[in-house]
Amino acid sequence: MLPAFVFWSIGIGFIVVQTTLLPVLPQWLGRPDFLFILVAFIAYRFPWIPGIMLVFSLGWVMDVVAAIHLGFYPLLSLLTFATLKALAGKSRIRESTYQIPLVGVSYFLVQICFYFVYSLAMPDALPEWSWGQTLQRTVLMVVVAIPLFVLFNRLLENLRQRRAKAKSHRRRSVKVN
8 A cells, every 4th residue: 555655646746747847848858758657667566456546546637737638648547557567467578678668669659649539639739740759759758767667666665675574573573472
């Protein structure tokens, strides 16, 4: 329960950064989607039920804060989570080999899907599709995902070790009495 709350708090922080600080930065600097990286990490490391609850709640918060049409962020977050979870569960390849590249591929595909859905919902408001810009964003996501995955893995391991130590300490104190 504690890891889910900690990562939910991190997700809320990412939403705040994405919606308030990143739009102020120059466009050429790039604006990575930190929440997408967190959703991918949750898909790789959390069980189905806590992961779905975490991803849906974060997508819903992002939808309320920044969406033009309600429902797109939770839907895309859940689809991304389910797809990555299914692919990661069936893979026989070592985790570190496929996780970051799969984040890049999935982000690229989500951008295409997002553009398609928005082109149906509001075709007049969308800028023209740019393959160069899409590939640039995808590469930025892969580069940013590397240190974030390392940080998230360490944090999750630390939280799980603390939990294991607390359980073993409680067992010893019960046996002594």
